[in-house]
Amino acid sequence: QVQLVESGGGLVQAGGSLRLSCAASGRTFSTHSVGWFRQIAGKEREFVAGISWGFSTILYADFAKGRFTISRDNAKNTVFLQMNSLKPDDTAVYYCAVTRGVVDTEATAYGYWGQGTQVTVSS
DSSP: OEEEEEEOOEEEETTOOEEEEEEEEESOSTTSEEEEEEEOTTSOOEEEEEEOTTSSOEEEOTTTTTTEEEEEEGGGTEEEEEEOSOOGGGOEEEEEEEESSSOOSOGGGOOEEOOOEEEEEEO
16 A cells, blocks of 8 residues: 655646645555646546656656656655646646556556645636
8 A cells, every 4th residue: 555645735826836745655655656647627637747666757748848847756755746837727636646557647557646735826
């Protein structure tokens, strides 16, 4: 079992920045790939960014490229999502998730999920 807790969400003005954290406990976290997803109200959960356990693979959704940066500190069992130049369209609940496999853009590939953190971007 892996337990995940997201934090760092909040209310920010358009153009601002937030840094989300995903803290893991339980089974060895450093051998899992981690993904960030978001769910906008009324829409399906969508992939934001992902990072493999050995840092060899980092993927971003097109909307995240150039604005968001994913990183991880395996020693601290934590993955981060730095979000810059935020837009009102980024308003969503952000989730982190882990998989024993490679980084995947499909939510169904991930077996463990956090409870989510709300990000609200005002115009």
